[in-house]
Amino acid sequence: MKKKALSLALCAAMAASLFVGCGSDKAATGGESVDTSGELTWRIGGIGPITGGAAQYGQGVMNAIQLAVDEVNEAGGINGYNISFNFQDDEADQQKSVNAYNTLKDWGMQILEGTVTSGAGQAVSAETYADRMFMLTPSASSTDVTSGHDNVFQVCFSDPNQGKVSADYIKDNELATKVGVIYDSSDPYSSGVYQTFAAEAQAIGLEIVATEAFTADSKTDFTTQLQKCKDAEADLLFLPFYYTEGSIVLTQANQMGYAPVMFGVDGFDGLLSVENFDVSLAEGVYLLTPFAADAEDEATKNFVSKYEEQFGGTPNQFAADAYDGVYILKKALESAGLTPEASAEEICEALIAEIQKVSYDGLTGEGMSWNDKGEVSKAPKAVIIKDGAYASVD
Amino acid sequence: MGFLTYLINGLSLGSVYAIIALGYTMVYGIAKMLNFAHGDVIMIGAYVVFMCMANSGMPAVLSIVISIVCCTALGMIIEKIAYKPLRKATNLAVLITAIGVSYFLQNMALMLFGSNPVSFTSVIKWQGISLAGGALKITGNAIITIITCVVIMIVLMWFVKNTKPGQAMRAVSEDKEAAILMGINVNATISLTFAIGSGLAAIAGALLCSSYPSLTPYTGSMPGIKAFTAAVFGGIGSIPGALIGGLLLGIIEILAKAYISSQLADAIVFAVLIIVLLVKPTGILGKQIKEKV
């Protein structure tokens, strides 16, 4: 009898948990911009990796959006309505990113500020395009995310833009005659920037003497790639990847006694705030960034100090782009004069028209505007690291 | 000269693989299980060293000792909770549990240490030597890693051969049932193996991150898989096999990158592995399994 009671109890518990699951699903589907708490709010969703190997980028974006949303709500919201914000994890995986998007749709999302990574962005932008959901990505820089999707806009500059600007900059300033490239051949972002860099280099007659790759599976040891660039007598290394690997490359080049000019792209931003990193290694490194955490202007100072206080750690360019993203949405929504009563499609169509008209001054650029391809107008700007801080080169 | 440089880089990378592979191979030899969580114990070990050195300013040696103690304890706890209850179940069940433990450690580390990478200060202060008028440079990290690896291997082989617990390990690995009959405490022996393997993981973590100084909660997983491959390469269960497998894997990886294609290096390494296993189906030093009818 006792056995039976126990097993029945267990079954009941299982069945109950099933129903609980269903219940919460229903509540979510019923959302459709009607807040369950009775108050009408903007529903902005975010997608990015907050677990898995790319977690540091996603968490930065999540925190920064939260920060901006809190600020906006404190200051009276957008057109008088507060923002509700929901961020979902995608582990930088495409299928999981689509799952995250669907979860947000069930929650009643009206605008998507995501995705963080390009690979996931390629998959999600096809979904948002079909659903007519406005999508503003803080950091997915691949053109595959925006191309053919009129509803997708980028806060960061795109891959081709970066590759081209880098090659031109190196040529124009005569930084080097022989260029070596190391890139991540398993990453869409890194190889995307490399492709356009190589194409532009060929067009303007910049000589690439060594092209070396690494993959996500072997990104600890760069000695061989560095050695080959050294043997090819490259006097500048173009490094289109993230600062996590960047810090290793700099350390290993230093150990080898190889000191070419190092030229990173926007992924290198964050290098100086890697905990315990010997910043003297980064001395003289060029990188493209729209944002410097130690800039003196009021807006940046406010953002950085609030971020540090609330989440710890220095915010990087991903976070700054995401923070700007919220204010860009605010500006566009205000000039469109919308309220959260509008459906996601209505908001989408209105924002597509409106974002191409606005001009926005943010942390990551002055007078940002957008064209119909979803690209932002701000030009990638090269900075050099001097005395452990960014210094403008112009 | 180029070739020599590559060879030394390969040896240096290989010796890191080898130390990790030792942990895999010992556990496999005795418990017949693939401990997929080993790479993540390495990551935890590296974080402990980092905390001690960078945050508390302790000397490198003391930090490593603390890390060894922590990892040993962690290894024994994991074994007790997750693996021991499954000892009589199929090997596959333990394998999956090990994967669960691996996810757990990664996500635990994500909670505790955050997702941002930290830059690991090398535990080795020595800059290394330069030969042939500076054309050939060998870093202190490489030299110390290779020496440590060889020393650990010799000590382990001596331990397994000449001490009572070591002999018990060999007996358990040879025939568990017979070992029980001989009065060997199998559970204690397996626990001891996990303790040693995890202690080694702490050293491996410190050396891995000294050479490749970016530490995140996922640092351990890929070197873990590579080292597992190295262990199989050398003949899993064999202690010198782990060393040879690790070194060869490191050298092949570097040479493939240097002379064939850095884009296809992963594919080449694995292709060589397949070819070797086809010629020697139980790895380089592996024992032929006798099949009983």
Next chain:
Amino acid sequence: MNLYKNLNKSTQKLLVTIGVIVVLYIVMSVMESTGNLSSLMKGLLVPVCAYSLVAVGLNLCVGYLGELSLGHAGFMCVGAFSSAFFSRVFQETIPDVPRFILALVIGTAMAALFGFLIAIPVLRLRGDYLAIVTLAFGEIIKNVINVMYIGKDSKGVHFSIKDQLSLGMDIDGKMLINGPQGITGTPRQSTFTIAVLLLILALVVTHNFVNSRTGRAVKAIRDNQIAAETVGLPVTKYKLVAFTISAAIAGLGGVLYAHNINSLTATTNNFGYNMSIMILVYVVLGGIGNFSGSVIAAVVLTMLPELLRGLSTYRMLIYSIVLIVLMLFNWAPAILKWRDDHGLTTAAILGKFKKKEVQ
């Protein structure tokens, strides 16, 4: 009812499984058409079937062939990329329906071909050595796909393993496979109906296979290879057949997966060893040699992290703990005994559910 009772036990089980799948299918379809199904669930229907298929394929290899494969995501990858490539190339020239059927055939056939080619050398190895070679194979596939650049322009098809630039394409050219950016713009043709039909097909095929003469021979080889050799069974041939079928089913799962997502890339998480291991988790948790179990485990473990989304960053931590606990609950001898004593065997729990359904 008599007809049902006359069937042997495993056929009865198969019919029950198919029945449950069909019921679930109908329930889901009704919910979808009445608008009661959440977007998340709708989005998960096809992937769940795809994972289930790969798990069924792997279970054939692990459960009946008795060999541990850590490379089934590689076969899934071959199926996915070959079929998506085909669909992209002929997107304008062949109408939708025949093209998708052909894509299914091509993806499955390519996976089977790779399975066959791999199996010839690999099946000479035993146990964990075989596991590592399959893992190596999966990694090679992933690595090679990541450096493949194929483009098409007015002059024809260009191929390179270096970069896009070296293709030397005209401006009007379009990329078919763009290295790590993979294949973008695969037509979305996998529907839940097709997925369910394929899953049922795979279950019937595997069921018939393991109960056929060949299947019985494979089981004999698994249980005792030397004995099987002694009675004159052509061991290699039977092993080859089983491994090839297993790879083909995984490839079929890959085709479904590829035609459900706009953009296909090969990363560690979706086609690398992480996925291989995930599929293995489905197989072991669902019961080695138990095809229905694989499907159930695939469904449960795909849903679980999605349902845990509310926990934000704690999600994967909780997931890993649940995984460990489930493994102990299902496999630890001591716990199994306790469950036996308290009437909590799997059969008993399932029995309770069945009774509830009847009520």
